[in-house]
Amino acid sequence: MRITTIIALIFAGLQSLATQQSTYQQLKAQYQEQNYLACYRMARESGPEGSIFRALSLYRLPENHQLKKAFNRPLIHMMDLMEKARNRLSPEAMNDTEFLASETADFQKTVFDKASRLYHRGSRNRAVEYFDAMHRTFDDSSPVFRNHYGFDGAHFIKTLRSNIIQEKENRKYYRQEIRKLIDRYYRNNEDLKQWDNPKYRMANTAASEDYLKYEEKMIYYYLNLIRMNPELFLHTFIDARLHVKYHGEIQIRIPLYDTLTVTNYNTPLTRQEFFDLPVHKIYMDEVPNNAAKQFVQKKMIGKSDRSEKYRYNINYSGLYRYLQRNHPELLTLKNLDKFSLTESGKGRILFRLYDKKITYYNRTFSEETDDNYYYQSLFGKLQSMRPQNIIEPDKQLFRTAECWAVEAGQRGLKGHDRITCHTNYHAEACDYGNKNGFDVVLNLLVDKFVPSLGHRKILLGDFSQMGAAIRPHNSELDYNAVLDFKK
Numbered sequence: 260m261r262i263t264t265i266i267a268l269i270f271a272g273l274q275s276l277a278t279q280q281s282t283y284q285q286l287k288a289q290y291q292e293q294n295y296l297a298c299y300r301m302a303r304e305s306g307p308e309g310s311i312f313r314a315l316s317l318y319r320l321p322e323n324h325q326l327k328k329a330f331n332r333p334l335i336h337m338m339d340l341m342e343k344a345r346n347r348l349s350p351e352a353m354n355d356t357e358f359l360a361s362e363t364a365d366f367q368k369t370v371f372d373k374a375s376r377l378y379h380r381g382s383r384n385r386a387v388e389y390f391d392a393m394h395r396t397f398d399d400s401s402p403v404f405r406n407h408y409g410f411d412g413a414h415f416i417k418t419l420r421s422n423i424i425q426e427k428e429n430r431k432y433y434r435q436e437i438r439k440l441i442d443r444y445y446r447n448n449e450d451l452k453q454w455d456n457p458k459y460r461m462a463n464t465a466a467s468e469d470y471l472k473y474e475e476k477m478i479y480y481y482l483n484l485i486r487m488n489p490e491l492f493l494h495t496f497i498d499a500r501l502h503v504k505y506h507g508e509i510q511i512r513i514p515l516y517d518t519l520t521v522t523n524y525n526t527p528l529t530r531q532e533f534f535d536l537p538v539h540k541i542y543m544d545e546v547p548n549n550a551a552k553q554f555v556q557k558k559m560i561g562k563s564d565r566s567e568k569y570r571y572n573i574n575y576s577g578l579y580r581y582l583q584r585n586h587p588e589l590l591t592l593k594n595l596d597k598f599s600l601t602e603s604g605k606g607r608i609l610f611r612l613y614d615k616k617i618t619y620y621n622r623t624f625s626e627e628t629d630d631n632y633y634y635q636s637l638f639g640k641l642q643s644m645r646p647q648n649i650i651e652p653d654k655q656l657f658r659t660a661e662c663w664a665v666e667a668g669q670r671g672l673k674g675h676d677r678i679t680c681h682t683n684y685h686a687e688a689c690d691y692g693n694k695n696g697f698d699v700v701l702n703l704l705v706d707k708f709v710p711s712l713g714h715r716k717i718l719l720g721d722f723s724q725m726g727a728a729i730r731p732h733n734s735e736l737d738y739n740a741v742l743d744f745k746k
Contacts, residue, residue, distance in 0.1 A: 283351050286312045287358065295319045299326070307347035314340035315362055318369070334370050334389065338396040345396070345404055356402040367397060367407050371457055378461055390458035399455075409455035412445075414477060415496060418697045419445060419503045424619060432511045433619060440506055445499040453491055454484075462487055465652040471727070477696025478727045478742065479652060482718060485700070486647040489719075493641040500701060501634075507623035512614040524592040524606030533579050533590070539571040540610035541597060542578070545589055554578035567613060633707045637715065648723060653745065656726025659683045660741040664730035667741070671733040684743035686722065688714040694729055694738040703742070722746055 282305050289298035290312060299316035302309035314337040320327050330336045341363070352359060374389035397406040419441050424433050445451070462483035465476040485492040519537065528536070543551050554574045561568040582589050592598045592606055601607050628634040662680035667673070667689070675687055693699045703714040722744040732739040 282306075283308050283349060283355075287355075290316060290319075293319070296326070307344045308349060308352050310340045310344035311348065311352070311359070314338070314344075315366065318366055332388075334373065335392045337366070338370070338392045341404075342396045345398070345400060348403070353401055353403060360402045360405065363397070363403055364405070364407055367393060371408055371460070374457070375461065378458075387458055390456055394456040394458075406455055406457075408457035408460050410451070410459060412451075415445075415499075415697060416441065418695055419499060421695060421698075422504050422621075429511070429513050429617065432513055433509065436509045436511055437503065437506075440503045441499070444502040445495075448495055448499070450491060450495050453488075454495065459484060459487060461649060464649060468652050468654075470654060470657060471652070472729065474694060474696045474699075475727050475729055478699055478729075478740070479650060479725065481697050481700045482725075483649040485641070485704070486649060486719065488646060489641040489644050493638060496697070497641075497701065500697070501628065502624050505622045505624045505627040507621060507626075509619045509621075510616065511619070512616055515612045515615050516609055517612050519608040519610065520601070521592060521606040521608065524598065524600075527587065527590040528592070530576075530579055534575050536608070537610055538575070538578060539573060540612075541595060541608060542582075542589065544597075545595065546581075546586065550581060550585075554581065569613075633705050633712075636712065637705055640715070640719070644719065647719065647721075650725045650744075651723060653724040653726055656684060656724055656743045656745060657728060658726065660687075660726040660743040661728035661730070663687075663689075664728040664739055664741040668730045668732040668739050673739075684726075685746055686717045686720070686744040688717050688742045688744075690714075690740040690742075691732060691736040692738060693740065696729075699729065699740045699742075717744060718742075720744075 286298055286302055286305060286308060289295075289301060295316040299313055299320075302312040302316065305312070317327060317333060317340075318337055327333050370389055370393055374386045374393075377383070377389070378386035393408065394406070397404050399406050399409070420434070420437060423437055424430060463476075463480045464483060465471055465479035468476065481496070484496075521532075521536075523532070539555050539557070543555065554577050556572040558570050558572070559567060560570045588594045592608065595608070597609050599607055599609070628638075659681060663675075663677055666678060666680055670678075673689070673691060675689065688703050690699045690702050693702055700718070703718055706712045706715045724745045726743045727740065729738060729740045731737065
C-alpha cells in the first residue's frame with residue numbers, strides 16, 4: 260500500500276512538472292506569435308511565470324491600448340510583476356535565457372530611456388521612481404534579471420592600481436598585495452551596490468562628447484557622482500582610494516632565480532652529469548616528499564630580515580639510483596617542469612635560489628588624513644551637504660580650458676594668468692600632476708595647501724556647465740588639468 264502511494268505521489272509530481280513546462284511553452288508560443296492580449300489573459304492563471312509574461316505582454320501592447328491605459332504608471336506596474344516572478348521561475352524559464360534575457364534587456368532600455376527623458380526635462384522625482392524600480396527589479400540574480408545599467412567599475416579599479424611600483428621584477432608580487440587591499444576596501448564594501456541604481460548613469464553627461472578624451476570624460480562622471488550622492492561617494496570611492504594609496508608598510512617576498520645551461524638534455528643523465536646539477540633545487544618538487552627527505556637533508560645556516568640561507572647534504576648516489584628505478588623519465592631533462600630551451604636551442608634549467616624579503620613603505624591612511632584640515636574638512640563637508648545638480652559639458656568652455664591647458668603646459672606655468680587665451684568662464688580650477696580623471700577630481704576636492712578651499716567650493720558649487728582638458732605640462736609635474744565652469 261505504501262509503495263503504491265509513493266508511486267502515485269511521484270507520478271503526480273511528474274505530471275505537475277510536465278504541466279508547468281507545458282504552460283511555459285504555451286505562454287511563450289502566444290507571446291512569440293504576438294498574441295499579446297491572449298498571452299496576458301492566459302498568464303493571469305499561470306503562477307510565477309504568468310507574472311513575467313503578464314508584464315512582457317502588457318509591455319508589447321500598443322501605448323493607447325485600453326488595458327495599458329488602465330494603469331497609472333504601466334512600466335512600474337510591469338516591474339512589480341517581474342519582481343514577484345524573479346525568485347520563483349521554473350528551471351525551464353530560467354534556462355531559456357536567449358529568449359527571456361533579451362526581452363527583459365529590451366524592456367530595461369525602454370524604461371531607462373523614459374526615465375532619462377524625465378530627468379533631463381526636470382521631472383527628477385518621477386524619473387527616480389522609475390530608476391529605483393529598475394534597481395529593485397533587476398538585481399543581477401540571474402541572466403534574466405541582469406541589471407544592464409549598473410555601475411561599471413573598470414576605470415576605478417585601474418585608478419586604484421595606478422600607484423603600483425614600477426620595478427618590473429617586483430611588480431607582480433606587489434600587485435598581489437594591492438589586490439588584497441582593493442578587495443578589503445572596495446570590492447567587499449556592501450555600499451557599492453547602491454551605485455548600481457540606473458539613476459547614476461545620469462552622471463556620465465560627457466559620454467557621447469567625441470571632442471573629449473576618455474580621462475576628460477571621467478572628470479565629468481566622477482564629479483557628477485559626488486554631486487549626486489556626496490556621502491556615498493565618500494564612503495566608497497574616496498575611502499577606497501585613500502586606503503589603497505596610503506597603505507602603510509607592505510612586506511613581500513620576491514623569489515630570486517638562477518639558471519643552469521646544459522648541452523645534453525635529450526638523453527638520460529650520466530651519474531657525473533647528475534652530480535653536476537643543483538639537484539636540491541630541481542628534483543625536490545618532482546619526487547614524493549618522503550623520498551626527498553630520504554636523500555636530501557636541509558639545514559638553515561643563516562637568517563636575516565631579508566633572506567634565509569640553507570646547506571644541503573645530498574646523497575647523490577642514492578637519489579640517482581632511486582630515480583633510475585622509480586622515475587627514469589626525470590633523468591631526461593626535457594621532462595622536468597623547470598626545464599626549457601633557449602632561443603639558440605641549448606637546454607636551460609631555472610632554479611630558485613631563495614626568497615628576498617622587501618618592504619615598501621607608504622604613508623598610512625591615518626598618517627595622511629588624521630588631524631589634517633584639508634581631509635577632515637572634506638569628509639565633514641561630504642557627510643553633511645545635500646545633493647547638487649549635475650554638470651553638463653560645453654564645447655566652448657572646453658576650448659577655453661584646452662587653450663590654457665596647452666599654453667600653461669608648454670610654458671611650464673601654474674595659476675590662472677593667461678597670456679593669449681580668453682577668460683570666457685565664471686570660475687576655474689587647475690590641477691597639476693594627475694592625468695587620471697578620478698585623481699584630478701579628488702585632488703581638487705582635498706585642495707591641499709589652499710586655505711580658502713577655492714577649488715573645492717567651485718567643484719561643489721552652483722554651476723551647470725563645464726569644460727575640462729588634460730594636457731602635458733613642461734615640468735616635473737608632467738600633466739595639468741583645467742576645469743572651466745559657468746552657471
